[in-house]
Amino acid sequence: MLKHRHTLLKVKSFTFNPIQENTYIVYDETKSCVIIDPGCYDAQEKQELKSFIETNELTPVHLINTHCHIDHVLGNAFVKLTFGLPLQIHPKAVEELRAVKIYASNYGLPLYEEADPDAFFEEGDQIKFGNTVLDILFVPGHSPGSVAFVEKVSKTVMAGDVLFFRSIGRSDLPGGNAQTLIHSIRTKLFTLDDDYKVYPGHGKPTTIGEEKKLNPYLN
Numbered sequence: 001m002l003k004h005r006h007t008l009l010k011v012k013s014f015t016f017n018p019i020q021e022n023t024y025i026v027y028d029e030t031k032s033c034v035i036i037d038p039g040c041y042d043a044q045e046k047q048e049l050k051s052f053i054e055t056n057e058l059t060p061v062h063l064i065n066t067h068c069h070i071d072h073v074l075g076n077a078f079v080k081l082t083f084g085l086p087l088q089i090h091p092k093a094v095e096e097l098r099a100v101k102i103y104a105s106n107y108g109l110p111l112y113e114e115a116d117p118d119a120f121f122e123e124g125d126q127i128k129f130g131n132t133v134l135d136i137l138f139v140p141g142h143s144p145g146s147v148a149f150v151e152k153v154s155k156t157v158m159a160g161d162v163l164f165f166r167s168i169g170r171s172d173l174p175g176g177n178a179q180t181l182i183h184s185i186r187t188k189l190f191t192l193d194d195d196y197k198v199y200p201g202h203g204k205p206t207t208i209g210e211e212k213k214l215n216p217y218l219n
């Protein structure tokens, strides 16, 4: 008999900051975890994230951003400092990250602390933790540096602000492009099997199959 790897991928989601962004902690049976898009802004949100990690005895091993709009990066500095993790982003997200400090006050988020990127990943690279591997897809259009993280064993994709439940990301922000966004969804995300679960940057989870059939922006 073939021995299948037993994966217990777990996804914990938090909805943080006034923009209601989804922050994810993804972990497996080894209790290693990755922190994706920490959007925690005030002390209470930061404590909520930290408490979850402590209570579940998780070891954070990666800090990664799907892209670098303000709502997804508000907690980067806190996570870097608290867990001693390098910040990893796509190289094309550097510009959008640098822009955040310029517009943070206009968004009513003046306490934003910028964290420098420490390492870069490209499509085809892998983020490894515990027994789990995340593959990276480059999916620009919502922002120039957008990526999705794909876990093939449990069929899970963290899609950032590219694809939502019955909706798609904005393309009217600096560096956004509607055609590029649709192209990223069709040629990258929609090549995944229908039963892939999609965890978006805002709102509730969905599946690739449902969005292929029911998403009004893609039909």
Ligand SMILES: [Zn+2]
Pocket (backbone or CB within 6 Å): 067, 069, 142, 143, 161
């Ligand atoms: Zn965004």
Ligand SMILES: [Zn+2]
Pocket (backbone or CB within 6 Å): 021, 069, 071, 072, 161, 201, 202
């Ligand atoms: Zn967002």
